Amino acid sequence: MTAGEEIAIRRKRLRYRAWHRGTKEMDLVLGPFADAHLENYDEAQLDKLEALMNEEDPPLLKWVLRQEEPPEHVDRSFLDLLIADHEARVAR
Numbered sequence: 001m002t003a004g005e006e007i008a009i010r011r012k013r014l015r016y017r018a019w020h021r022g023t024k025e026m027d028l029v030l031g032p033f034a035d036a037h038l039e040n041y042d043e044a045q046l047d048k049l050e051a052l053m054n055e056e057d058p059p060l061l062k063w064v065l066r067q068e069e070p071p072e073h074v075d076r077s078f079l080d081l082l083i084a085d086h087e088a089r090v091a092r
Contacts (some may be wrong), residue, residue: 048078
């Protein structure tokens with residue numbers, strides 16, 4: 001398998017995970033974000049998205065809705081991209 005094939009499979013898996021979180025609210029946050037950005041992400045960006053997606057849904061949703069601050073281990077700049085994307089979609 002080539003590197004291009006590996007990253008394509010990884011993107012497909014992440015897209016599936018984004019749309020099948022277990023809570024509909026997070027599906028509607030992460031799914032459209034993945035659809036809009038995954039194809040342009042390199043390995044490092046995919047790592048950041050995957051780390052964020054490894055978080056549990058209830059706290060992640062609270063961070064996205066700005067109800068709670070995320071813990072120190074969360075990549076705040078990447079989370080801010082997700083928040084901005086979600087807020088732009090909600091504003092439409």
